[in-house]
Amino acid sequence: MSQIALSRRQALLAAPVLLSAPSIAQAQPRAIKLGIIQPVTGALAQDGEYGRIGAELAIADINAGGGIKALGGVPIEMVFGDARSTPDGGVAEVEKMQAEGVLAIVGGFASPICLAASQAASRYDLPYIVDVGVSDQIVTRGLTNTFRFGPGFGTVTASALDNLVAINDAAGKPSRTAVIVHEDGLFGSGMARLLNAELPKRGFQVLETISHPTPSRDMSNVALRIRALNPDLIIPSSYYAEFVLLSQTLQQRRIRPKGIYCILNGAASNFRFVREFPEAANLVMDCNHWADPRKAKTAELRRRVEAQGRFWLYNVPLNYSAVMLFADALERAGRADRGALIQALAATGAGFDSHIMPYGPTQFVNGQNQGGKPVNTQVQNGDIKVIFPRDFADAQPVYPVTG
Amino acid sequence: MGYPPEILLEAVANGLLMGAVYGLVALGLTLVYGVLHIINFAHGALLTLAMYAAYVAHGAFGLDPYAAMVPLAGLFFVLGYLVQRLVIGPASRGDDSNMLLVTLGLSIIIENAMLAIFRSDTMTLRLPYAMSMVEMGDVLLSLPRLIGFGVTLLVALLLFVLMTRTDTGRAIRAVAKERTGAALVGIDVAHIYAVTFGIGTACLAIAACLLLPSFYVSPRVGNAFVLVAFTIVVLGGMGSVTGALLGGLFIGVVESLSGLYFGDSLGQIGIFLIFILVLLLRPTGLFGARA
Numbered sequence: 016m017s018q019i020a021l022s023r024r025q026a027l028l029a030a031p032v033l034l035s036a037p038s039i040a041q042a043q044p045r046a047i048k049l050g051i052i053q054p055v056t057g058a059l060a061q062d063g064e065y066g067r068i069g070a071e072l073a074i075a076d077i078n079a080g081g082g083i084k085a086l087g088g089v090p091i092e093m094v095f096g097d098a099r100s101t102p103d104g105g106v107a108e109v110e111k112m113q114a115e116g117v118l119a120i121v122g123g124f125a126s127p128i129c130l131a132a133s134q135a136a137s138r139y140d141l142p143y144i145v146d147v148g149v150s151d152q153i154v155t156r157g158l159t160n161t162f163r164f165g166p167g168f169g170t171v172t173a174s175a176l177d178n179l180v181a182i183n184d185a186a187g188k189p190s191r192t193a194v195i196v197h198e199d200g201l202f203g204s205g206m207a208r209l210l211n212a213e214l215p216k217r218g219f220q221v222l223e224t225i226s227h228p229t230p231s232r233d234m235s236n237v238a239l240r241i242r243a244l245n246p247d248l249i250i251p252s253s254y255y256a257e258f259v260l261l262s263q264t265l266q267q268r269r270i271r272p273k274g275i276y277c278i279l280n281g282a283a284s285n286f287r288f289v290r291e292f293p294e295a296a297n298l299v300m301d302c303n304h305w306a307d308p309r310k311a312k313t314a315e316l317r318r319r320v321e322a323q324g325r326f327w328l329y330n331v332p333l334n335y336s337a338v339m340l341f342a343d344a345l346e347r348a349g350r351a352d353r354g355a356l357i358q359a360l361a362a363t364g365a366g367f368d369s370h371i372m373p374y375g376p377t378q379f380v381n382g383q384n385q386g387g388k389p390v391n392t393q394v395q396n397g398d399i400k401v402i403f404p405r406d407f408a409d410a411q412p413v414y415p416v417t418g
Numbered sequence: 419m420g421y422p423p424e425i426l427l428e429a430v431a432n433g434l435l436m437g438a439v440y441g442l443v444a445l446g447l448t449l450v451y452g453v454l455h456i457i458n459f460a461h462g463a464l465l466t467l468a469m470y471a472a473y474v475a476h477g478a479f480g481l482d483p484y485a486a487m488v489p490l491a492g493l494f495f496v497l498g499y500l501v502q503r504l505v506i507g508p509a510s511r512g513d514d515s516n517m518l519l520v521t522l523g524l525s526i527i528i529e530n531a532m533l534a535i536f537r538s539d540t541m542t543l544r545l546p547y548a549m550s551m552v553e554m555g556d557v558l559l560s561l562p563r564l565i566g567f568g569v570t571l572l573v574a575l576l577l578f579v580l581m582t583r584t585d586t587g588r589a590i591r592a593v594a595k596e597r598t599g600a601a602l603v604g605i606d607v608a609h610i611y612a613v614t615f616g617i618g619t620a621c622l623a624i625a626a627c628l629l630l631p632s633f634y635v636s637p638r639v640g641n642a643f644v645l646v647a648f649t650i651v652v653l654g655g656m657g658s659v660t661g662a663l664l665g666g667l668f669i670g671v672v673e674s675l676s677g678l679y680f681g682d683s684l685g686q687i688g689i690f691l692i693f694i695l696v697l698l699l700r701p702t703g704l705f706g707a708r709a
Contacts, residue, residue: 056537199683227682230540230634235432235560236677236685243425256540256634267551268558291544 046092047083047351049074049341050112050120051334052132057100061255061287062124062330066146067095068323069334070121072316077342085346091338098123102131109135118351119144121337124330126150133161142356144337147304147330149279154383162360162379164340164370165304165333166387168279172209175278175302178391178403180217182300182412189415190247190273192220196237196261197252199226206252206278222246231257234264241265247273247415255281259288262295273415277301284392284399286326296394298416300402305390306332307373308401308409316371327399336370340377343367373407421678424556429678430671431554435563437670438570442625443643444650444662445574446618452657453594453614456514460501460521461647462640463528464619468494468626469635470532476543476630483543484565487627491620498619502612532637540634548631566628573624574663577617581659590614594657646673649693655703665704 051070053063074091082088094117096108105128112120119142123129129148136143137158145153145163149171154163166174183190195210197203207224214221222244225237234257241249249265249272251258259282262275275283275298282288283301306313306329316335317327340363345351348359363384365376375386391403393412400410421429443465450458471490475481505524510517550561581587592600593610601607625643633639650669654661669689676688696703 225681230636231682233432233436233682236429236674236682239421239425239429239432239678243421256542263549267549267560 044086044089044351046090047086047345048094048115048117049091049338050094050096050108050115050117050122051338052096052098052105052108052112052120052122052128053334054098054100054104054124054128056097057104059100059125062147062328063098063100065325065328065330066122066124066334068320068325069146069331070338072319072331073335073338073342077338083342083345085349086351089351091342098128098132100125100128102127104128105132106135108132109141113139113141117141118345118353119341119356121341122146122334123148126153129153133158136160140353140357142341142353142360144341144360146334146337154381158382159361160357162340162382162384164337164374164377164384164387165372166389167383168205170387171279171302171389172206172213174389175391176210176213176217178302179276182391182403182414186412186414188218191218192222192244192246193248193250193276194222194241194244194246195224195250195252196241197224197226198229198254198257200229202279203229203252210250210252210278219248227253227257229254229257231260234261235268237261238264238268238270241272242268242270249275251275251277251280253281255285255288258282259292259295262299263292266295271416275299277303279303279389283394284329286328286399289394289397289399290326293397297396298394298413300391300393300412300414302389302391304329304333305373305392305399305401306371307407309373309407310371313371332371336372339369340367343369373401425678426675428557428559429674431557431559432563433671433674434667435559435567435670436674437667438567438663439563439625439628439666440643440646440650440670441663441666442570442573442621442628444647444654444666445577445659446621446625447644447647448651448654448657448659448662449577449621450615450618451651452659453590454514454517454611456517456521457648458521458615458618459518460524460528461618461622462644463525463532464494464498465622465626465640465643466532466635466637467528467640468619468623469630469639470536471623472627472630473541473543473635482545483627483630487569487624490623490627494623495616495620497616499612499616501619502615503608506615507608507611529637536637540636540639542634543630545631560632562628562631569624569628570663573621574659577621577659580617586610586613646689649689651703652693653696653703655705658703658705661703661705 053066055063074093078090082090094112094115096112098105098108109132120136121144123132123145124147126148129145130153133143137160140160143161149168151167151169195207197207211221225240227237258280277283280301283299284303289296320327320331344356344359344363348355361379363377363379367377373390374388378385390401390407392399393402395410401408402410402412447461472483472486475486506517506520509520547561551558552561552564589605589610592605593607597607650662650665654665672688673685677685
């Protein structure tokens with residue numbers, strides 16, 4: 016029986032080769048693990064569920080298209096975490112995903128969850144792509160791991176105001192007065208303050224600002240005040256249940272302003288609302304996230320989502336696009352390495368075209384995509400149409416509302 | 419700002435309709451206080467339980483909340499009777515302060531059981547008439563609220579007849595006035611306690627069925643009403659049935675008008691201002707003979 020004698024010198028020479036073996040294996044893994052965090056239980060469960068659908072569809076498309084080609088066609092494997100509608104829940108999932116060895120994380124939905132989860136991920140240099148969370152704070156903390164493809168609060172509100180003026184001007188300036196209705200939390204009150212400061216500069220008189228608690232027992236009083244004020248425009252900033260209640264109460268009491276113009280509304284760009292309360296929803300306008308209706312992929316994706324018996328919500332295209340951004344950056348990074356991926360994400364340019372959002376050329380500054388913009392939608396006869404900007408529109412605005 | 423008269427009228431009418439249901443919730447609370455001399459801390463949780471019962475009755479058996487009202491009232495009467503007879507009564511060992519703690523414990527158990535079963539999401543029934551309006555001149559009134567108003571008046575009337583014209587009613591009043599004396603003349607005090615608790619709980623079941631068509635249900639929803647009901651009981655006088663009903667209507671109008679003038683976020687201030695003023699100026703309440 017022969018024995019292979021290994022001298023000490025030979026062993027030392029062989030050591031680097033042996034030690035580097037795992038890193039070769041790491042460079043060509045069987046699958047790339049991508050963490051998807053969404054709140055699928057608790058108050059935000061509906062949004063989280065749709066975010067997850069978007070991510071799943073993107074991963075399915077990437078894998079069906081041959082995986083990540085730069086890494087020899089490895090598929091993406093989803094590691095899902097439920098943020099339970101709380102920031103703590105999001106952080107706990109980041110820790111679990113770190114232990115599972117994910118390459119990056121996509122999702123979060125609500126700003127508080129995105130803020131906490133991306134901060135936790137930054138401790139591990141773990142790339143984090145925010146799907147929805149609009150708080151401007153998310154991209155102003157100097158975290159190099161955090162990227163947001165969609166627009167932030169400042170961009171959305173500025174666009175919402177500019178677009179309102181443009182739509183009103185195009186219709187011959189029928190509206191001059193507005194009533195702001197807002198939920199009295201951080202989101203609604205912040206929006207109301209901003210609108211109160213900005214609307215008068217753009218030629219609108221704010222007749223009154225009405226706040227309501229979340230949850231609300233009743234919107235009769237809000238409706239009565241609006242009826243007494245008789246404004247041209249109603250601008251609501253409320254969450255889903257309260258906006259549904261408000262729009263139903265307005266319809267019930269036959270209060271018909273020239274327009275209901277929402278900004279980042281929880282219901283106005285939501286097919287659940289449109290299907291369940293078609294009359295109350297008709298002709299409500301919203302400035303919000305929405306997929307690009309001109310892209311063929313958008314229509315295809317919508318068909319696939321609806322075939323599952325689900326509604327077409329903006330969470331789907333936003334998460335789809337965020338996962339596509341990850342895949343695009345990974346192709347350019349050329350290796351499954353967090354540092355390289357962060358560099359590639361930051362360097363994403365106009366060449367990134369597998370997303371389905373109506374955005375300008377992609378360019379990241381401090382983690383924020385400068386091309387990310389909201390669009391104006393309007394509920395028209397049971398469908399949600401893009402009415403502004405014209406480049407992306409698939410319908411004309413019905414404004415002012417008459418009759 | 420000044421509002422035109424038709425808007426003020428509508429706000430007052432809305433307040434009266436909402437206030438009637440508040441009054442119904444307060445009725446159960448004040449009845450239990452009048453007889454058992456305890457504040458029933460489980461009142462809110464029992465209201466929540468009744469709302470979930472009505473929700474499930476609709477989901478599982480297709481029963482409209484209005485159709486479920488009578489069976490649920492019966493069921494909750496039995497439930498209330500048994501809870502007092504088997505849990506609160508024995509656990510209190512004759513000490514009123516123990517009873518208070520037992521009801522507090524019950525509320526925690528019920529609320530968390532609901533949280534475990536139904537999770538924290540709000541749920542609503544979608545009924546064709548939920549958003550129907552009735553036009554009365556210039557004033558538009560919500561149909562479910564009008565029905566709620568009518569049913570509350572009917573329940574208050576029935577309760578009045580029960581208390582004044584029946585032996586059970588006389589026994590309840592006797593126990594409320596003088597427990598030992600009532601026992602001496604042969605009234606089963608433990609039974610009367612349980613009957614009273616049962617009636618209070620049945621009122622909640624009716625209130626739940628009236629609320630559900632136009633309101634959502636969540637594991638803590640009952641507390642929103644009980645805080646208002648407590649103010650009504652203090653305003654109307656602890657233990658006074660008439661006081662609970664009139665107090666409810668008054669608080670409803672105050673809430674509606676202060677909501678109209680100060681906004682819904684600040685509107686609640688009106689209610690609690692009254693609460694403090696009554697405690698300061700007339701601690702027995704408007705109709706409370708006994709303190």
